[in-house]
Amino acid sequence: MPDAASIHVVIVDDQTSIRAILRNSLAQLGIINVSERKNGKDALEYLSQNSVNLIISDFNMPEMNGLELLKAVRANPRMAKTAFIILTGEASKELVQEAVKAGVNNFLAKPYTVGKLKAVMEAVFGTIV
Amino acid sequence: MDELDAIKPIFFEECSEQLVELERALALLESGEADQETVNCAFRAVHSIKGGAGSFGMTELVRFAHVFETALDLLRSHKIEPTPEVLQIFLRATDILSDLTAFEQGGEAVDVKRQQESFEALERLFQEKPEPEVLKETEEEEDWGLPEGFVPVPVAIEVLNEADSDQNHVDTPVDSTDGFEIFDLEPNQCVAKDEEKKIEKPEEIESNLPSPSENKKNIQPSRPVASASNTQSIRVDVSRIDRLMDLVGELVIGQAALREVFSSSEKKDPRGDVGRDDLSNAMSGTEQLTRDLQDAIMAVRAQPMRAVFQRMQRVVREAANLAGKKVHLEMDGEDTEVDRTLIEKLTDPLTHMLRNAVDHGVEKEQVRLEAGKPATGTIRLSAAHKSGRVVITLSDDGAGINRVRVHDIAVEKGIISADAQLSDSEIDNLIFAPGFSTATTVTDLSGRGVGMDVVKQAIQDLGGRISITSETGKGSSFSLSLPLTLAVMDGMLVTVAEQLLILPVSCIVETMQISKENIFVSGNNSTVICVRGQFIPIVDVTKSLGIENRKEKTNQPVVLIVEDDAGKMTALAVDRIEGQMQVVIKSIEKNYRSVRYVSAATILGSGRVALILDVPEVAVSAEGRMLDMWTSKNANEFSLECVGKV
Known part of the structure; x- marks a missing residue:
């Protein structure tokens, strides 16, 4: 039963508004330790120096997309086990399959509700209090 | 939801950026200079708008963006080719998308018929294809199909070590915000887009800047860490910037006062006091600082003309359709940066001038062919910095000013008397006279109740000047000269x-x-x-x-x-x-x-x-x-x- 306040999340999305909304949703769940990066490349750079509990990443981004980020994260022994949720509106079967193969922990479809976000996170972490 | 409302302006700003990107990508496709990344870019733009719109519950926008995105995906996966017909459908759809976004922002309602037509045209693109496959049935429901048997992978929360969590608190690297921290106080009102970006290779970032600012060199970072990313895109509530602008104004006045003191003390004691040199130095320092500060502020307010220019593609497109003419708009100097206020206030006059150029300047296809000109008329819109001002020129390769007619109309309307002997240039400039309009019938295009006199007034209100040169049979050229700043x-x-x-x-x-x-x-x-x-x-x-x-x-x-x-x-x-x-x-x-x-x-x-x-x-x-x-x-x-x- 992880404590919401102890979870450190990094949001990876190229859209400022989406990041802001997600940050807001997380705050409603009591998760306030949140960082933001605007593409896979920036996120990777951030992750090389910071440890997080959860990466919530968009699929389609310039520079480095969510799938490439996932693969890079999994390839790094230090982050191989870090929870990774893909947030996306684009749900092509192949991409989803590839993400599953690469070791994604869960998916969150856009648009989502705070309840849905909670459920998706709890499927990974167990009940969040 | 108050928080969401506060995020909305950010979304709309992003939308307008995405629309500019989309227009640009389509323009590249049209000219045949596009590569795969161009198509990706167009797709991503529509996709992002859709994603954001979904979060705000803008269903109409989502529905339209969805079908647009699906059609673009066909282009991305080479299932359709960017033929002129296809691009035409995409351009129309872009206009509708832009209207829908504007509507969500409280703008005019969208023309339902045009929206439906565009929607169906997009649908036809992928209905003709046997396997649309991507996105087809997805997202209608909130629960889109996860692959069969996918089970979320649970992990335990690790306790992050101390050092790490400490670092987390200084999440935004202070160095990279340099002088602009002040703008970062309320994230809802102002977002420094790249505030958190850590920069290892400034030169690389620099090369990625969409619009290298001429004034950038004037911004001296207060800390030695690379600051380029901050000049790239800082969105700031304009009222704050206006306040800063006022402060700079006061500073300029204060500096003038300092000079006043100095010159009056000089009169009292011609030999000069001890320390007068210091005063002089300090003063020239202040003087320099004032100028630098002013430049820096101007740079913060400066925006590339691109935002206005890209919108003009649509203006010309629609005007040409209505007039039944073929017109191509060429643009140059979109990266020229001008004060934000100017950008906003230039849209209307430029729109009007372009409509005029299509309506009155460029001839009908048949007439052009008879005159030995290419069937498609060309309008050139360019912007450049010229001795401390920004000069925008708009020229067409049309028929030029019909001076005999202009003269007759001016006489008829009592603007000049019948026996007035005017030079060619004076006749050309009569089109700016109040009450002058050459259209014999009020067309849908330029006949929106305003003439060139209103355009001239608008430009003058901005501290600018407008002039025209024209050559019979070769076309007309308008030149707008505007100050870089209004302050x-x-x-x-x-x-x-x-x-x-x-x-x-x-x-x-x-x-x-x-x-x-x-x-x-x-x-x-x-x-x-x-x-x-x-x-x-x-x-x-x-x-x-x-x-x-x-x-x-x-x-x-x-x-x-x-x-x-x-x-x-x-x-x-x-x-x-x-x-x-x-x-x-x-x-x-x-x-x-x-x-x-x-x-x-x-x-x-x-x-x-x-x-x-x-x-x-x-x-x-x-x-x-x-x-x-x-x-x-x-x-x-x-x-x-x-x-x-x-």
Whole structure:
């Protein structure tokens, strides 16, 4: 039963508004330790120096997309086990399959509700209090 | 949901950026210069709009963006080719998407019929394909199909080590925000997009900047860490910036006061006090700082013209469709940066001018072919910095101004008298006269109740000038010259009948003292001066301003020769030149009311208010008199006070 306040999340999305909304949703769940990066490349750079509990990443981004980020994260022994949720509106079967193969922990479809976000996170972490 | 409402403006700003990207990508596709990344870019733009719109529950926008995105995906996966027909559908869809976004922002309702047509056209693109596959059935439901048997992978929460969590608190690397931290106080109002970006290779970031700012070199980072990313895209609530702008204005005034103190102490003690050098140094330092600060602020406010220019593609497209003409819009200098206010205020005049160019400038296809021109007309829109101003030119390869007709209409409308003898350029400029409109029938395009006089007024209100040159059969070219900023300018301080007046330095060609021999009174009492063999009309500013009983008569007036955009010179006679200084422009209209011949006011170092002369207006007052004389109405009272009084 992880404590919401102890979870450190990094949001990876190229859209400022989406990041802001997600940050807001997380705050409603009591998760306030949140960082933001605007593409896979920036996120990777951030992750090389910071440890997080959860990466919530968009699929389609310039520079480095969510799938490439996932693969890079999994390839790094230090982050191989870090929870990774893909947030996306684009749900092509192949991409989803590839993400599953690469070791994604869960998916969150856009648009989502705070309840849905909670459920998706709890499927990974167990009940969040 | 208050929080969501606060995020909405960010979303809309992103939307307009995405729409610009989309337009640009489609333009590249049209010209055949596109690569795969261009298509990705277009797809991503629509995709992002859809994603954001979904979060805000903008269902209509989502529905449309979805079908648009699906069609673009076909292009991305090479299932369809970017033929002109396909691109036409995408361009229309872009317009609708832009309208839908504008509607969500509280704009006009979208034309339902056009939206439906566009929607169906997009649908047809992928219905013709046997396997649309991607996205087809997805997202209609909130739970899109996860792959069969996918089970979320649970992990335990690790306790992050101390060092890490400490670092987490200084999440935003302080270094990279350098001078702009101040803008980062309320994330909902102002978002420094790249605030968190850590920069290892500044040069790489720099090369990625969409619009290298000319002013960038003036921004000195307060910390030695690379700052390039901050100049890339900082969105700031404009009212805050306006406040900063006001502060800079005060600083400029304060600096003028400092100079005042200095020069008066100099008069008291000509030998100079100990430490006067220091004072002088400090002052020049302040002076420099003031300029730098001003430049930096201007850079913060500066935006590339691209935002306006890209919108013009649509204007031309729609105007050409309506007029049944083929018109291609070429653009140049989209990266030219100008003050944000200018960008906003330029949209309407430019839209109107482009509609005019399509409607009146470019000929119908048949006419063009007969004249040996390519069937498609070309309109060129360009922007560039030129001696401290931004110059926008809009030219077409159409028929040019029909001077006979313009002349006839001007006579008919009583703008000029029938026997007026005007030069070609004077006839061309008649289109700016109030009440002039060449369209015999009010078309849907340019007949929206405004003429070029309104455009001219709008440009003048921005402190700009507009002029036209035209060549029969070859086309017309409009030139707009605008100040880079609306807040501060270089001014020439002059005295006229004990009044201090300011003229913008930018319009002054030369200053000289005149003697009686050089003043000539021509036939109808119009006064001209002879400068190196050239006759220039001379205006007594005192008279123009209506000052009748001046105390002292100047025997040796000074003239400032000013030039308008068309190169027409006028000499303005004043009593004395006091000097050159930077002045902060204060609107006189806002604080008092609009005054003829005065464009604005400023506050001098001494605290005195000085009026800024509306130079083109004063110069035209001379021209008007001459026109009156040509038309032999109202033989006038114009005379220069000083003539014959020596």
